[in-house]
Amino acid sequence: MNNFNSVLNELIQEKIYENLPGKKTRRGSRINVRCWICGDSRLKQSKRRGWFYTNNDPISYHCFNKGCTASGINLLAKLVSTSSKEASKLVFKKIKQYNDNDTSYEDLTPSGVVSPIQEEEEVVHEELEIPNYWVDLNEDAKQILTNRKILEAPFKPRNWKLYYSTRHKRIAIPWVSQGKIDTYQYRAMYKNQEPKYTFKYESAKSIFETGKFDDMLDYYFYLEGTFDAIFIQNGLAIGGIFPNAEQQTELSNRYSLMDGVWIPDNPWVDESAKEEIFKRAKTNPKDLIFYWDKDWSSKDINEHIIKSKNINLFDYDFLESRITTVFKFATALKFGRAIQ
Numbered sequence: 310m311n312n313f314n315s316v317l318n319e320l321i322q323e324k325i326y327e328n329l330p331g332k333k334t335r336r337g338s339r340i341n342v343r344c345w346i347c348g349d350s351r352l353k354q355s356k357r358r359g360w361f362y363t364n365n366d367p368i369s370y371h372c373f374n375k376g377c378t379a380s381g382i383n384l385l386a387k388l389v390s391t392s393s394k395e396a397s398k399l400v401f402k403k404i405k406q407y408n409d410n411d412t413s414y415e416d417l418t419p420s421g422v423v424s425p426i427q428e429e430e431e432v433v434h435e436e437l438e439i440p441n442y443w444v445d446l447n448e449d450a451k452q453i454l455t456n457r458k459i460l461e462a463p464f465k466p467r468n469w470k471l472y473y474s475t476r477h478k479r480i481a482i483p484w485v486s487q488g489k490i491d492t493y494q495y496r497a498m499y500k501n502q503e504p505k506y507t508f509k510y511e512s513a514k515s516i517f518e519t520g521k522f523d524d525m526l527d528y529y530f531y532l533e534g535t536f537d538a539i540f541i542q543n544g545l546a547i548g549g550i551f552p553n554a555e556q557q558t559e560l561s562n563r564y565s566l567m568d569g570v571w572i573p574d575n576p577w578v579d580e581s582a583k584e585e586i587f588k589r590a591k592t593n594p595k596d597l598i599f600y601w602d603k604d605w606s607s608k609d610i611n612e613h614i615i616k617s618k619n620i621n622l623f624d625y626d627f628l629e630s631r632i633t634t635v636f637k638f639a640t641a642l643k644f645g646r647a648i649q
């Protein structure tokens with residue numbers, strides 16, 4: 310199931326971050342480092358003349374100091390200071406791990422053929438500083454994204470690129486604005502990883518705006534997780550269940566002519582979402598909320614998309630037709646009846 314080169318490429322990227330000292334920066338599909346083979350410029354310690362080309366299959370390397378080159382298994386061998394025979398063993402070991410691990414996916418592997426991952430769009434133009442333990446998506450991460458239809462989501466941002474965090478064993482989701490990473494979310498990949506999302510809250514600006522956002526419309530829809538937001542027309546992810554005070558200020562500054570609508574997880578299924586709505590009914594009864602149908606059994610937006618087999622379900626008209634107040638929804642929930 311796992312082809313040799315894709316696992317080899319994965320290992321090369323992991324080792325770049327784990328084994329090479331100093332700064333690494335990514336420009337598009339290239340990774341720039343100080344050449345560890347020749348030692349790079351002796352005069353300038355800050356010079357970095359080594360480049361990895363991650364678009365090549367297998368990944369290749371070239372340095373513009375002494376012209377050091379390597380690719381594929383030889384490159385991996387150089388990164389872990391071993392022979393190419395030993396390096397091959399590392400690849401086979403990892404392939405075996407993947408094959409043994411098939412049942413540990415948070416999302417069960419679908420039976421039959423998995424559709425291939427779409428080619429990622431061209432990445433952000435500016436040089437993007439990413440933590441040095443972020444690498445390209447590994448096979449497990451790609452599988453989850455495929456199962457969850459994330460790569461087909463109609464409102465994913467343009468030039469959006471996800472990573473795998475070798476440190477967290479999670480999918481790293483950058484929140485980018487104007488070519489810079491404002492903050493990021495980590496999304497669980499395996500069973501027993503709690504919580505599902507972790508969020509590094511940076512500033513009031515920490516709001517993830519989905520693609521094709523239209524601020525001439527009347528409403529925006531906010532929710533916690535990025536992987537839900539990208540299926541929502543005019544969706545925003547805020548990293549928490551409810552915006553904090555700073556985010557609320559930022560929201561009303563940025564979208565001053567619009568009204569915000571809260572999209573909780575399905576409270577008919579999820580007890581904690583229900584509690585949260587009851588809580589908000591006391592403090593923010595008039596706030597707008599998207600109401601879930603009593604008959605829907607999906608826990609959240611992404612699950613509902615998968616079950617309904619319609620990735621375009623949450624378009625603006627549909628969303629707008631399901632807006633009520635927190636107080637009304639809480640009352641309906643309390644008495645177990647549908648909203649009229």
Ligand SMILES: [Zn+2]
Pocket residue numbers: 344345346347348349372373374375376377
């Ligand atoms: Zn070199």
